[in-house]
Amino acid sequence: MADPDDISDRPSALEEDLTCPICRSLFQNPVLLSCTHSFCKDCLDQAWKGKTRKECPVCRTNCIAEPIINRALKAACESFQKGCRVPGLGKLVCGMHNREFVLFCVKDEAPVCVECLNLHPGHDLLPLDQGVPVCKGELNVKVSILEEKVESFKRIKKRYLDTIAFIQNQSETAEKLIRQEVERLREILKKDEEARVLALKKEEEQKKQAIKEKVAILDKDLKDLKDLIDDTRKEMGGEDLDLLLNFNKLKHSAKWTDEGPQRDQAELIHVAKHTGSVGYKIWEKMLSQVECLPVIMDPNTISPWLSITPEFNSVKENKERQAFPDNLERFDPCVFVLGSEGFGAGRHRWDVYVGDNPKWILGVCKESVARKRKFTVTTNSGVWTIGLSKGVYSALTTPRTELKVDRRPETIRVKLNMDKGQVSFWDAGNGCHLLTYTDKFPNRVYPLFGPGLHSTPMAIKPSKVTIHQQ
Template sequence: MAECKVEVDVDGEGESENESESKAAERPSLMEEDLSCPVCRDLYRDPVLLSCTHSFCRGCLEHSWEQKGTHECPVCRQGCDGEQPIPNRALRNTCESYQREKGWRVPILAAALCGLHRRELVLYCVKDEEPVCIDCVTLHRGHELSPLERGVPGCKEELNDKINIMEEKVESFKRMRHKCSATSEYIRSQAQQAEKQIKMEFEKLHQFLNEEEASRIAALRQEEEEKKLRARERCYILARHIATLNETIQAVKREMGADDLTFLQNFQALKRRAQWTTEDPHSAQESLINVAKHLGSLGFKVWEKMQSHVKCLPVIMDPNTASPWLSMSPDMASVCASEERLLMPDNVERFDPCVFVLGSEGLDSGRHRWDIHVGDNPKWIVGVCKESVARKRKFTVTASGGVWTIGLSKGVYSALTSPRTTLNLERQLETVRVKLNVDKGEVSFWDPSDQKHICTFTDTFNEKVFPLFGPGLNSTPMAIIPAKVYVNSV
């Protein structure tokens, strides 16, 4: 008995196995779908990329834009006005490789044509830097023309040069960014250190004020107890006198009540008894608390006493100008050489490589004076300089260059003129006094130990001048000596 084979289609339609295989073969592969333009559903031809990341055939995209009259992505509808599609070379190469693997013929893109003559662009004008056709030669008379393939290397070389310049700028900007980041960290540490020092200084002031307050309140309490004790003693004496007088008065009154004869017989004795010989009481001087002593000009007296606990510096050094080879004290009053180069930002105000530091304030008028302790340093420079003095390179220290200073080097004292002027001093300088009269244009140097004049520079100051300190690479600190404060009553 012959068997009968029946094929059943779940959708109600009968279909043979061969027909299913044929239809599956007709369907494009997943790879081919990924390489197909969403507009024409064919493999990409000259694919271009939009900013929305969708790709299309150049012709399909241009045709779509012409039909709709607006520039938008055919897939996501994102606006593309003013956008120039970017050639998607990677996608084009992938499509061509896929076609070669399939044995298909790779289509050759139509050659670009001259917009004026509609001829193929085959030449390159070096002067105008553009491709031209044969008919354009007459429009480029006297210009150097070369085949397209010869013009490409020169253009690429020029662009490579520009790319190299931009890459160098990128590296420069990266270094600057790193410097800015390091500066930001340094600013943070500066603020923390400054806050710590402020708290320490105020802690000292608070301690002094608290001790002064306690001392003055104790003095007030002591005077209060003394004055109260004196008042109690006087009250006690007065109470005794009152009791004695009352007793005498009562006794005399009783005697006066006796009979006439007895009264007259005792009259002289009673008269003597009724006579008060003790000195009458009087108000004591300085019996009250001397409030004026305790409260009069209290703030000024405390401030005056505080001078022994605080320093008044006529000049303060600016740490932002100090060379990285210098170490400065927390109060910015002294500086000496550092054992190693300190990690500091390379800000424009800082001296490097010269080993200098400036005062914190520029001076453009008036008279000023400050003393500098140089000690036994074998090499140093002190004086003033103009604000525009070089900071990032070595320079010759001379008055003609806007630096008015004296110094010690190799055992010789000199005024730093050009050439240097030797100073014949009778004794070794341990302290140097600098006097500056900006209005008169004078900078003079003195030995404060015997008030002897050393030398004077005369010049015209056309800009701010700053105190200059050059301690050299010595371990002995160069220090600003605190000034004495005087109060003149008018």
């Protein structure tokens, strides 16, 4: 018979089942092969490293199918490591050896009994009372991270709530501006309506009065004619000799040469003048009451250090940082604002007033230009611009290209031809060409405005609208 001591030193059947055949330790992330053998994932990866034929390390079966996670074995190992309670005593003991835990494995982060030592070869082992502070220390770090995450989420929540309030303010302000502008146009239309109706009524009265005057003339002529007829008939009823003696006189007096009032060429109201194409005429007149901006700035992209007009066509320095939401589109810390619409094709042109601003940047950029960090404004960054700094006009290339300018332009004209891949800059005052970029633009580029931190506004000038009739 075998020595009982030898038997006790052997691993238990459960311990053997939960031990990796390669590393002879408790399974870590066990995977199952098609041949039904299981191994630690890392052990299997190491065994198969550099090999083209994937053989099972135990039975040498060629395993074509990919290993799958052995969830049941993993759960069994985890339960085994947790141990079990002795009935009646409530004491936790090693689930594999039914012995009390006396040590703590630093590598596997689990308590072990004295018979588990062969499962942890080369591992750092501590007495249980020394393992507790190690675990608590690591958990305190985790708790601190979680507490920081809680505070971070609270700040994020506050930003979202502030954004809701900002959106509400945006909506109310936009609604007010819409109603004000529509009301202004409505008043203009109302006045135009009244003027057109008044002109119609005036012509009506004039035409009716002219005809009434003719009717009055006809009424007088009719009375005179009736009197003449009566007088003539009376003379005709007298003595025959008297009729003969007065015949020439009566014949002359019975003549009526007046043909009455003549018909006018324009007796009726000129209805076509008043109502013909009335909508178009009103629209044509309204052109003088509205501005056509070729480009509109996007307030959602504006730097917190800039202020923008309600029409979104002018920006300048704001003395204090504004409480804007930190949305992804917004430039911060760079002092820029983009146009609200990008251009993907065609030709476009807009004029920008820069005045006496000592430092500014103006041009176009790709949509993905950096928003939340400082960056070098160059064509390499997807920005095609002209700028003024320290009295020098430059093409913002790498390196910068100084431009020779005969005079200080107050208004810069930007011409964009997406079909040719060109953007050019001109002095709008005298039509002098300043700079042209020819490049391969992305699918869409956006107007870029950089007024700097100065009181002089950078403003988009209205376009002149013309009507071409064919």
